[in-house]
Amino acid sequence: MRVLAAMSGGVDSAVAAALAVEAGHEVVGVHMALSRTRDQFRTGSRGCCSIEDAGDARRAADVIGIPYYVWDLSERFEETVVADFLAEYEAGRTPNPCVRCNEHIKFEALLDRATALGFDAVATGHYARVVERDGRRELHRSPNTEKDQSYVLAVMGPERLERAIFPLGGYASKAEVRAEAERRGLSVSAKPDSYDICFVADGDTRGFLRDRLGSRPGEIVDTEGAVLGAHDGAYAFTVGQRKGLRIDRPADDGRPRYVLDVQPAQNRVVVGPAELLTVDTITGSDAVWFAGADTSGTWFDAEVQVRAHGAPVAARVRAAAPDDDVAASGVEVHLPDERLRGVAPGQSVVVYEGTRVVGQATVSGASRSGSASRTAVAAR
Incomplete structure (x- = not known):
């Protein structure tokens, strides 16, 4: 296959690109420039997409022996991910920009451009597995539970999953990936992980919002x-x-x-007080369901997760039917055994069956049985 490897400049994407080559694919590396002033996007291990990162990605591509390009997606990033981040906070919601970046940038803008150029798939350094079963592709958790990124990938849906490759899906630890990078002579093997919001490089989210919103x-x-x-x-x-x-x-x-x-x-x-934060009912909008999900509106047993590194909890779940109170493209969740605390509108609620991702939606409301809805915000 012809594969476009998204190379952020970090160790994960570099090893993913190398593994794609090793698997026999024809690979081209691409670094996405997401900021118009890219030098501001890294402070130590915070952020990503800086000039430093572009240089690291280029050096990795040279070692791997693949062509390398930089694509300027800064305008699309500003109009989608950053604009959504500001609008959601302004509306009293709590967005996850990594989810929106995967939705609008990596598996929309990047994947669509790759398809237009004749590539068969996009490879990224995400920690998640794709399992082939009964003629369909399923998205599963990574065996690396500390780094599992299936939560932020769930928004991609089944059609885009068909054209995605996650070469790190079998790795159980980040240490294994770093060792693989060192063995291959990749200089990023010891590079610190980036964290926090990439476009808030100093970590001051409140200050960023104040500067933009006044x-x-x-x-x-x-x-x-x-x-x-x-x-x-x-x-x-x-x-x-x-x-x-x-x-x-x-x-x-x-x-x-x-x-x-x-x-x-x-x-x-x-x-x-803290006790008023606990909820046992969650509604979500803009649902995305994967192949094999029960979207008939009947209740089924599953697990749900509402934070990127949160613990999954047992739940009863159903897709919203057209005559329900929740949106026709939504989801309703009941927690029979365990309440969740601090569920905020705007977060993602991801539905799992075992390690398999069943679906995803954006939280629109949360409440406790026998009480008025604590949060009920209009859908995005």
């Missing part, structure tokens, strides 16, 4: 509406947050308070 002073209130403090913008808060609340007086019982709700229309942040 100061919007408002109130912090308790569940009874009593004013406890002030903020510079409700967009800077997320459900479940404890630190940085700047509340003027402690709770009567002395216990810490957490963000329970962000109300952008009123520019207000509601705080309260």
Whole structure:
């Protein structure tokens, strides 16, 4: 096959490209330039996509012996991933930019351009497995549980999975990948992992939001509406947050308070005790289902995960039927045995059966049985 290898400049994508060559594919390496001022995108191990990273990717391609190009996708990245990030926070939601990057950049813009150029597939350094079963391709968790990225890949859906290759799917640890890179003479073998949000290289998400959205002073209130403090913008808060609340007086019982709700229309942040964060019902919109998923609207047993590295919990799940209260493209989740804490609108809820990804949706609401919905935000 003709394979386009996405090369970020890190060790994972470099080894993935080398393994694709070893598997007999005709491979071309591409580094995606995602920022118009690329030198700002790395501070130590934070961020990615800097000039340094492009150089590291080029050197890796030279060692592997494959052609290498840099594609400028900065405008598309700004218009989709960064714009979505700002709009979601402004709407009182908590987005996952890695999910949106996989959706709009790696497995839309990059894959579509690769297909137009005659490539059969795109290879990336993600930690996930593709399993062939009954004539269909399934997305599964990686055996490397610490690095598993099936959660952020679930948004790609079955059609794009058909044209994706994850050569690191069989590796059980990052140490194995680094050893593979060292054995192949790749200089990135000891390069630190990038983390946090790539376009917030200094890690100050609140500062980034303030610079882009401006100061919007408002109130912090308790569940009874009593004013406890002030903020510079409700967009800077997320459900479940404890630190940085700047509340003027402690709770009567002395216990810490957490963000329970962000109300952008009123520019207000509601705080309260930890027990009010627990939910056992989740609704989601914009669902993506993989081949073999039960989308008939009947309930089925599964596990769900609401954070990239969160623990999966047992659940009863159904795809929304057209006459349901949730959107026709949505999902409804009930947690019979264990409640989740701090589920925020805008997060991804991913449905698993064992290691297999069944589907994904964007959280639109969460509540506890016998109580009013704690969060109910319009779908994206």
